[in-house]
Amino acid sequence: MKIQTPKISNDLNLYNGNPIIFKENYIQDILFINTTIQNIENSNITIDSCRFDHVTFKNIDLDQTEFLDLIFDHCEFENIHFTKSTLCRVQFISCRCMGIEISDSLLENTLFDACNNAYSNYGMSSFKKVRFENSNLENSGFVQCKFKDIEFNYVQLDDSDFFNTNLNKVDFSTSQINNIGVSDNMLKGVIINPQQAMAFLKLLGIIIK
Secondary structure, X not given: OOOOOOOOOOOOEEOOOOHHHHHOOEEEOEEEEEEEEEEEEEEOOEEEEEEEEEEEEEEEXXXXXXXXXXXXXXXXXXXXXXXOOEEEXXXXXXXXXXXXXXXXXXXXXXXXXXXXXXXXXXXOOEEEEEEEEOOEOOOOEOOOOEEEEEEEEOOEOOOOEEOOOOOOOOEOOOOEOOOOEEOHHHOOOOEOOHHHHHHHHHHOOOOOO
16 A cells, blocks of 8 residues: 655754744644644644654644644654544654544544554544554554554554444454454454454354364
8 A cells, every 4th residue: 555655845944942833823844853842732723744853742632633744753742632633644753652642533644653652542533545564552442433545564453442443454464453342243354364363253252162
């Protein structure tokens, strides 16, 4: 699956350290590097064509926000809530996103590579051309999600929930899926390896003698 990459200018303006920028409706062409952004609450804004390099985010609540053409490289997210938002052509590279909430949102052409997203929540979100690669998603929630072209490549998904989410054509074969929660009527077409098949039988209450 080919994912579109962020379209970002090579000539970005350096962030001046004033968080008032996050009270604006449109943020574009900014380079954020080695800084902390915290205690931001806003809605109906657009963050477009920006790069975040070694940035720490704390206590951020953004509702109905557009995240377009962004790269988050070696960033940390603490107490972060993105709800009813859109992420399009966004990359998270080697980020610590434990507990992040991206719920009731649309993720499209989005990549999470080498990230720690344990305890994250994506409930009621739609995924179109999204890849999780070499990442930790243990104890995460994908409840009532819609998947269209989603990949989990070498991902830790132990104890995560996929209730009321159709798993047709979702490939878990390279990932760890111990004790995941699924809806048995939405398993048709899921792709797993032989070792995982035994675990799925247990989830369905099937006893093998």
